[in-house]
Amino acid sequence: MKTIDDRRPGAAPSALPLTGALTYVCARTDGAWTIVLAQTTPIAS
Template sequence: MDMSSPTPPADETDEQRIRELAAQSQTAQADPDLLPALHTADAVIVNIAGRRLFGRDAFASAMAEALSSPLKDVRTSLRVHDIRFTTPDVAVVSLTKTVHDERPEAEAPSELPPAGAMTYVMTRQDGDWRITLAQTTPIR
């Protein structure tokens, strides 16, 4: 298999739709119903702290738990750097996740890194792009 050049997008709107999905995921970060819905049912999530979750339901549960804790005051912003299509229906998206820890100092342990190198694998299912894998590596 030749890995030297990525497959071009299936049509000219795919890259824009993927960028919009990444933006939606940032906007929905405090919505435990909407953010998981942007993922496939069998999604795998590895967060910036290294917690691995299997499936949209596990993600929704973990998200609801986090939003009922002081972590509700930690938000993130995303910047897309690169989109590569491995097939017309699969894209690898390279992003930077910046952490904005707005917890009061007494609640804010210092272990959260200020940023992470994030990778999304997105797949097209029934005409819609969804996040299949989200993995974040801390940048110290």
């Protein structure tokens, strides 16, 4: 589960997207996979 939180002063919570596309970049080192980057792209509804 991913939570989006905007703590800027005056930010409207309802302005944040409720859905997003999650992307992982993985690397294989010595036969083991690790996540080296995780990024969420907001999807406007």
